[in-house]
Amino acid sequence: MTEDEPAIFAEGLAKSYRGKVAVADVSLRVERGETFGILGTNGAGKTTTVEMLAGLRKPDHGTVRILGLDPRGDRRRVRQVLGVQLQHAHLHNALRVKELIGLYRSFYRSPRSTAELLEMVDLREQAGIVFEKLSGGQQQRLSIALALAGRPRVVILDELTTGLDPKARRRMWAMVERLQQEGVSILLVSHAMEEVERLCDRVALIDGGRVIALGTPRGIVAGAGEETLDDAFVALTGREPEDIG
């Protein structure tokens, strides 16, 4: 049964590539209905962590559970309830927006309607355009729509608003808030402090492949004795905000 299982549970995750440690030790727990942020610099281990949580990579050590299910061992069930937006959108170049949405909808038992998905990411006017003719921001929004196509209960969003203009960014935030109202559990990987402070209930700060701080955005700021999440990040990691990515 999955009644009391957290949305995402990870314990002692570790992953090395050819002897180089990407993730040393990451444990986290995303409760149902919670929005949980992961912050970290480039090379901190965020992407590898996300890939292990999504079941794309097998951890060297540690355990992952999505609603109590093993994303690799119980792939079929996990894929119906977990939506994942990967950092770089890789889709069929020659297919139109509505065709791609139709394709991804077809994978799921009770998908959202095409009209609803187009509306959620503001791509109604681009429905007939082929993927390779979309702007970078539009491609990213489409990628987000596809992650939501199956009406997932748990969503992993990797760099949700990176590369989006301010208007599109606010639109995506409104979309996340709508998911929150629907009770969807969300893991948000980000380097935008403002975004994390606004949307996330709790945040894990990852550095050097480890979780170095975990708590509410406000709690992390207070714990570091700083005024803003930006300053707290610098104080905790010793890195300038420019390094963040």
Added chain:
Amino acid sequence: MTTAIDGGRPGARSMLTLVGCEAKMVVRDTAGLVVPIGLPLLILLTSASGAGDDVIVNGRTALDLYVLPLLLAMVMGAIGIINMPSFLAYYRRSGILRRLGVTPASPLMVLFAQAVVSLVQAAVGIALALFVAVVFFDARPPVDVGAALGVLALAMAAMYGTGMIVAALAPTPNSAVAIGLVGFLGIGAIGGMFGGREALPPALAEVGGWLPVGATVDALGAAWAGTAVDAPPLIGLAAAILVGTVTAVAFFRWE
């Protein structure tokens, strides 16, 4: 919120949608259609007129016994050995498979959809070549239609098998395209694609007869003539299927 999680696998409708999407990709990539459909027509136009004059056996001419089998072998070879590995390379390189990996779709669904679409492509290429040959060059149908159909099915599988060897052993996605092209031209060359095998050194001609293009030409030629299809070409085609399957299972990686 209910807690029961249904592990539904995408069904037949999803499969149809995927096939439709693959077909749209193929149709919109017009360059990919040139080799399997355009090239055989070109060869037909340049070599058919002289080949249809003298009856060799059972009312069938060199056009029926040699040119047509070669054209059909080329259509299937181009699709199986060049297009199939390129498609897999594109999917691997672009990360589309990685994106599909986080959905309920499986890589086998993608492979199946591609196989369906490329079979349709092969059928269109074959039908077109036959149509032009019959209408404009007085080509005649095979004496043994059943044998011809059987050889076509076996040959198509052998071409896919060869393509899977290329896809499985190519070190990088880009090299798969190059190896596929060189492999197709090489197997074709010693299979009679650029002139009869009798002009080749005997050892090379012998090898060419066992490999998919030469074997297809021999077996289809026999079906057209209505004579018994010899065992060697059939064994050669079956071997390509077997080696391709084993190689793919052992070495092919989706990422």
